[in-house]
Amino acid sequence: MRILGISAYYHDSAAGLVVDGQVVAAAQEERFTRRKHDDSFPRNAIEYCLREGKTNLAELDAVVFYEKPFLKFERLLETYLSIAPRGFRQFLMAMPIWLREKLFQKDLLKRELRAFDREFDSTKLLFCEHHLSHAASAFYPSPFERAVILTSMASANGPPRPARSGRAAT
Numbered sequence: 394m395r396i397l398g399i400s401a402y403y404h405d406s407a408a409g410l411v412v413d414g415q416v417v418a419a420a421q422e423e424r425f426t427r428r429k430h431d432d433s434f435p436r437n438a439i440e441y442c443l444r445e446g447k448t449n450l451a452e453l454d455a456v457v458f459y460e461k462p463f464l465k466f467e468r469l470l471e472t473y474l475s476i477a478p479r480g481f482r483q484f485l486m487a488m489p490i491w492l493r494e495k496l497f498q499k500d501l502l503k504r505e506l507r508a509f510d511r512e513f514d515s516t517k518l519l520f521c522e523h524h525l526s527h528a529a530s531a532f533y534p535s536p537f538e539r540a541v542i543l544t545s546m547a548s549a550n551g552p553p554r555p556a557r558s559g560r561a562a563t
């Protein structure tokens with residue numbers, strides 16, 4: 394099974410290719426564009442991963458984006474509401490960006506992937522919960538067969554998540 398993971402539009406865009414449970418390639422976009430913390434669609438990183446894996450977008454089983462934009466938007470609103478009226482200025486600044494770019498991320502990603510490869514089947518584009526992406530990136534490359542993973546982030550991604558358990562696929 395060939396899975397391409399991508400992160401973008403927040404900070405440090407990146408791509409990683411996993412083939413049959415093994416990381417074949419992974420790279421940050423800034424390594425190619427020389428733009429520190431580049432948050433653009435990671436076209437160069439994707440090209441690198443596909444080249445290393447001797448594959449192409451059409452051959453992939455799934456392309457997985459690292460978070461669910463709507464879930465994040467909901468948490469962002471909860472955060473702003475919980476501290477209101479403080480943060481109202483930031484709220485006014487952030488909302489147009491969210492409404493214009495983030496809420497339409499699925500369409501944006503489909504367009505980017507189709508621009509990359511016109512044959513790309515957009516039903517293969519999937520979305521992972523943000524904390525789960527972090528947990529998976531810690532667990533799967535680890536040498537452990539079983540583990541407990543705790544994720545915690547200081548942003549609009551919500552409070553620390555309960556510990557998750559990981560078990561290697563057999």
Ligand SMILES: [Fe+2]
Nearest residue numbers: 523527546550
């Ligand atoms: Fe994160």
